[in-house]
Amino acid sequence: MMKMILPRKLLFLFLFIFSTNCRENPFINTPNQEPYYVSEGEQDLILPCSFTETFRNKNLYEPNWVRFVNGTPDYITRNENVFESNGDYDLLTDIPGQYNLKIKSVDYSRDNGKFFCKLLSLKDKKQYSSNPAQIVVLLPPGDAIITLQPIRPVKENELVTFHCEVHGGNPEPEITWLFDNSTEVPSKWYRTTSNNEIHISSLQFPAAANHHKAYPICRVTNKAMKKGTYKSANGKPLDVLHAPIVNIEPSSIYNVEEGKNVVITCLAEGNPMPTSYEWRNLATGEHFTGGKVWSFVAEKGHSGELQCNAKNSIGYGSKTVTLNVQYSPIVEVKNFINPSENDEVHLECNVDSNPPSTRIIWTGPNKFIQEGSKLFIEKISSDQTGNYTCTATNTLTVTNTIFGLSSGESTQRQGSGTTFIEVKRKPGPATVITQATSYPVGSSFILTCSTNDIGSPFASYKWATPRTFGNYVGDILYNDAILKVENVKLSDNGIYKCVAYNNLGEGSEGRIKLTIISPPKISKPLPITRHLSTGDTKITFECEVIGYPAPSISWFINGNPINTDDILENYWKVNSKLIKRESPDCTFCPSIVQSSLSLNHIISWTDKGNYSCIASNGPNEISKEVLSNTIVTVQHSSKIVSKKYPVHGLAGANLNEPGIISCIVSARPEPRILWYKNGEELKNGMSSRYTIKTSQLPDKIDEYESILTMRSVSEDDYGEYTCKTNNGRSIDEQVSHTVILKKKSVPQPPIDVQILSISSNSLLIGWIPGYDGGSKQQFNLQYIRIDPKTKNKISHPEIIQLNSNNIENMDFYTIDETNISSGLRIKRSSDNISNKKIKIVSYIVHNITNLLPMSTYMIGVRSENMFGQSDWSSMIQGETYETTTNALDFHIKSMKYIEEEEKLILHTTPISSPQNYCIMLYINDEGNFNVSDPKSQYASSWHTINCFPLQESIPNIPPSRYFKTRICLKDNLSLCSPSSAVLISKNQRTIEILVIILGILVILCCGVGLIGLCCACIGKNKISKIQADHNMKKKSNMASSHRTSNSTEEEIISKMKSGSTLEPSFTPLSITPDSKVQSLDIHEMAKQYDNSYHSNQTVEQAQYSMLPSPSPLIESDYQLGYTRLIDDYLNSQNLTKAPTTDSTDSQKINIINHSSTESTDETDGASYSTNGGSQRVMREIIV
Structure with missing residues (x-):
């Protein structure tokens, strides 16, 4: 089988090589020439391939895809057939001529290689091949491993070698080196070799001293890793053997002040580390072997070269530093001399210092000062007794031991020596010192006789007291600087005297008056x-x-x-x-x-x-x-004291809530209080919906409260309720009070807002609360600073949330005129009993603090409850006073205003911690302001711009005629320095010069005109004089023959000045409403109406008295237990002046300006007014 496969592969390879040499190009589209970088498992990677129309005949040409992985070719497809049985590939042939290969899921072991799109001619067996598709399946490299490195110490300049090994990675990984301090290793120090999956980089370099404890880092990366990321491996730190390298801190010249610690450190680096350190002072020969840090207290003799030697097994290292011990002047003088008066005095001052002293000076009593090291007094007197000090000054520049550098600022040091010159003399004036000037009977006290000059020889003391009948005695008890008086009696009241003396005489006597008190006791x-x-x-x-x-x-x-x-x-x-x-x-x-x-x-x-x-x-x-106190009750008929808004009482309750209506009555004996609604009396037991409870108020005298309670309020319960009361004092007098029950609502605005007291940085504001809407109410106070002329605001509104912690009640007594008709006048009682009736007005007050002095504010108050806020009350205006206390010892040295830049330049005396202070700037734009007036700095035309940070220039200052400034404490603007001189702007000075020139010209013109007029009248007067003489003679004759009973003008004026009654036949040009002049003493009138002599009469201030309550308000119950009084509270507080008026009509402005009170004297019908009307009367009498 193997024999058949081998010839087949060889044939296939032959065909492939042959096809690549074919010059014909049947392809329309082929894979990219650049590699395809893909990840393991990437889906649907398409490799393109398409043929021209000539090569699409499948009977003549056979298309196929071939894969080369690890040098082995494999057919993937042929014609429409896909040979991979697991379905990892697909052919895409939807478009004619298209033969794309789709890789469904990339696999490294299968697909990492080259892919060819091929075409086989079936006729002549020619093969055509596309560009290869290089598929690179990305795989990151394995971890870097240091496989070779030094394992023993190396000496300086010895070669050291490191190997770094990496496995895997596709494409091939890149290996680089760097040191641990991020320094890159030169590329010529290393090279990389690869063998299949193993990559080895070799690093070799000569070791240096600075490589000790350093180590190389091997870094590996490839395209499969994110750019800039690496896998790394650290080599072991090198152990480089070298001799010590020595540094000393501080280096160079070490300047130190005598008496300060010298700390020098020998910084020696070596491998092995230095085994010993030795310090030497090369100037003194002193040495120290206690370690690398040498610390000692600097002395003058330590100055010179300091050397550090460090040693290890490799060798030695050393370095030197210069120590310069600087010291303050050392002054030597005599301690004491005791000349007689008129003696000649010589003293020598010897000084030693490093660096040398730059100044030597002698100082002494009475501002004595003399330059140089030698002191000479030709004739000394007793008043020159005292300490004479020689002071020498030099400048030290010491080393900053933190940075090892000389500090930038020099430090002055002084040395001094004092000689006490005791001129023989008698003691000075005596002063009696005591802890108090009053002591109770039976106590004891100590007096001390002291003098600012004890004399020479030293003084002795003696006393004269009431117990010695004012005489100095020889008793030892009375011949000491300290006198103790025990178990004092009233007979010890009086003068206590003491005197200091020696053999040259006595000083002036000191005395003090002591009061021995027998505490008061109530005898009746x-x-x-x-x-x-x-x-x-x-x-x-x-x-x-x-x-x-x-x-x-x-x-x-x-x-x-x-x-x-x-x-x-x-x-x-x-x-x-x-x-x-x-x-x-x-x-x-x-x-x-x-x-x-x-x-x-x-x-x-x-x-x-x-x-x-x-x-x-x-x-x-x-x-x-x-x-001693007494409770005073008054038998009186029932009086309603419940609050009215303004005519009826008000109560609030919502539907289905309990409703409470109160009626408070003052009466003695106890009153009977009845409740009515719609004319029908409400009684306990008539309905389960109502309960009535009447009780005496525990903290009031003869005051009773009747409370009508409704368990659940319905619509029918709203409306008017009347409480009627009588206690039998007056059968016909039954008083009633109507209370309207309605649904709870927003509270009414406060009324009658007043300024009760003014200071330089505060305004005490008072107001009468309105109806609270049936729910607990609180108050908000708003104030804003405004320009006093334009009334424009110059600050953002400030709103204060008021509560029981920052408000209190104040009660006022004021004249009750509710029962006096407008035309009725109070007659003066012949038995000097006041016919005034008083009433009580309660105010809620709050003190606005931290205000700017001499500034104008608008203030308003509103109330709020759970249902909302009321409208703001009418806004009132108030102005703070100027700060009159000069508590700071600073002043403005100079001041300049640059109008073009709207900038104020100023210089002050030196101030430590300037961040705690600010510059208070005032301006004044009044044209008729008198700068020369000593009181001009308190004129009302000044007003404050602001308190600016303490700096040399203040920008954005608007132009004005006059400026002044003062320095104030930021946290308390009432503590300020004296005011600066008034700065007059350039424009104002120009105007003043023009006015002076114009005035001179007007005077000259008037003078010339007057001379001309006199000359013209001289001739005319000569003609008229003859006629005047003739007429005078004629009138004189008529007067001598006919005398009338009418008073002459001189007699009338004389009677007016003496207080006499004018004759009935005299009728003034302007008469009183009753057509006659009141018979009054003119001096008493002038005394009573002193302000009437002015053309503008100031309306009098309010006729009432007030005292603040010591108790804070509790929730919405603003009534105090009792009314209170104070001695002319408002006048003593210098309240804001009321508007001036020339009218004789009395107007009720507010509490500050009550209507004038008219009085009728029983002797005649002429009336007068205690306000503006008095001005009219005085003008008539004077005429």
């Missing part, structure tokens, strides 16, 4: 309770206290001070007087003080409360305050 307390009735008058509370010094007594209502100024026209009066001392002969005996509080008005229900007198006579830590 207030009653526990006091019951008043509406309409009572002349109610007085008395409180008596004993103590020394005489205690001061203050009165409070509900824990807050009572206002006794003129805002409420002496609504309360406080009178305190010293009754007596315990012993008339005793100067420092306890005093008895009696104080009374008079309710100088007709008692009303608002006078109820907790009244207290508080006495104190010293600091609270020394003398505790004492208190």
Whole structure:
């Protein structure tokens, strides 16, 4: 069988060779000449082949595909027959002449080779063959393996060899080498050989010192792998034997300061590693063998060459560095000399330093200064006693031990020596030092006698005290710098004196006055309770206290001070007087003080409360305050105190929810409260839907709350409910209050937004809350900074979410004019009892902080609840004040404005940590601004641009007439430096010069015109003088024969100045509404209406008093327990001025501007106004 197969293969090979030599080309399409790179298992690879029409006759030509794999040819197809029985190949012959071969799934062992498309001529047995289709089935190579490498240490320059072996891979893999530091190995150092499936690369190179611990890496890749990826194998690190290579850090010159650590390191590399290190100081011979790091403290004698030697078994290595020890000046002077006055003084200053000192200077007391190393004083005096210091300065440049380089900045060092020159003299003035100036009876204290000049010889001390009757005594207790006084008594009150002395004399006496306090005690307390009735008058509370010094007594209502100024026209009066001392002969005996509080008005229900007198006579830590209080009740008819919006109360509840309606009543005795709806009374028990509960409020005096509760609200429950109340005080007086129940809604906007207090960086804002919509409400406050002239905004709006932590309640007393008709005037009471009635207004307040000084803001408030937000309230305008405290010791040295660049250039004094400060810039564009006025820096025409980062130039500054700046602390803009000088812009200076020139020209023209006019009038006056003399004589004769009862003009003015009543026959040019001038003392009028002398009268500020609540708000319950008062709170806070007006009509602007109060004097019908009207009256009287 084998004999038959062999001739057949030889025949087939012969035919194949013959066919390739055929010159005829029957093919239209043949496989690509480039190899087909395919992956194992790739599907449907098509090898193209097609014949020309001449060669398509199957009776004449036989087509076939032949495969050559591993040198063995195989027929795959013949004509339409496919010989592979497993169906791995298909013929594609759908198109005439087409004979494409499709490989369904590529297999490496079967298909990795060449494929020929052939055509056999059946007639002459010629064979035609296409270009071979080279199919390369991609297979990645196997792992790289290092098969040969050095296994022992090698010496420097010895050849080393590495072999890298790789198995498999199709196509043949590419092998390259590189070192572990990614340096590529030159290609001439290696070559690659292949034997069937095994590929070997040989690497050979001479070993160098820098190859120690390095290793080569063999990398393998081929087209079957992703481009840039490799399989690699690492050789073992080389062990190259070499002598030490030495480096020293720091290198070069090592500058070090004396007393600092010298740390030098010998960095020696060798194989084997150095076995020993030796350091030598070549200048001193000192050596160190403790290792490669030499650390020591630098001394002057260490300067010189330092050498490091390193040794191993191969050899030696060494290197040197220069050490330069620099040191501060060492100054030697005498410690002490003790000359007499007028002696000549010589001192010598000896200095040693490296590098040499650049400056030597002597300094001493009283700003004494002298250059050079020698000090000379021709005649010394006692006031020149003190320390004289010689200071020498040099400059050190030390090595930065981190980088081994000299630092870029030099460091100055100083050395000094001090000689104390003690000129013989008497001690200086004495000062008494104490921890406090007040002490309680029974305590002890220590006084120290001190002097800034103890004299020479040193001073001794002596005391004079009340216990020594003011005399200096020889007792040892009173002859020491420290005096201890124990178990003090009131007799120890007085002056304590001390003096320092020596054998040359005494210094000036020091003294201090100490107060020994006997803490106050209540000798006559207030009653526990006091019951008043509406309409009572002349109610007085008395409180008596004993103590020394005489205690001061203050009165409070509900824990807050009572206002006794003129805002409420002496609504309360406080009178305190010293009754007596315990012993008339005793100067420092306890005093008895009696104080009374008079309710100088007709008692009303608002006078109820907790009244207290508080006495104190010293600091609270020394003398505790004492208190006596009384609960005051007032018999009064029922008063509704529930809130109204603005006429009726409001309550909210949704359908099927519980509904609660409240009615709060103040009454004594206890009131009866009834509820009505649609005219029908609602009672407990009438319906299970309603319950009514009335109880006294526990934290209120004589206040009761009746709560009407609906279990589940229906549509019929909405509407008006009326609570009616009476407590029997007035049978006919039954008060009622209407509450409207409706569905819960968005809250009403707050009303009456006010600015209550102003500072340089804050605005205290107050408002009255509206109806809360039946749900808990909170508030938002919005403010925005604006330009005070254009009103344009210059910052983004800021909205603050307010809650109980940042708002509180404040209650105000104000005049209640609700029961006074518009034409009614309050008459002055003859018994000096105030007829004013007061009412209480509650405000919610928030303090806006961190504002810019001298800036204008617009502020508004809104409320919100779970149903939404209300509209914003009316916006109000407020301006912060200028910072008046100069807390920072900086100043602006110079300032310049470049108008073309809109840039401000400035220079300041040196400031450490400039990032913590900013430049506050102000501008002023007023044309009539007076720069020379000392108060000009606080003028209201200034306003702040911003506080800019502290730098030399500030860009984007708009032009203005005037500029000023100051330096402020970023975190607290109220802490600033003094203001800079006002910078006047160039344009403003030009305008001022033009105005001056124009003024001079106008004056000159007026002068020339006046001279001409006088000359023209001289001739005319001569003619008229004769007629005037004749008329005067005629009038004189008539006056002597006819006298009238009318007052002359001089008499009228004289009576006005003296306060006399004008004669009835006198009628002024402008009269009062009652057609006569009121008979008033002109001096009292001028005193009372001092502002009336100006053409523009400022409207008075609000007539009310206020005190902030110490308790924060809790949810939506904004009512405090009691109202509170304060001494003229708004006036003391310098509130924003109200608009000025010339009108005599009174307008109710807001709380800041209340309507004027008119009064009628019982003596006549002339009226006057406490606001603008007073201005009109004064003008009439003056005329």
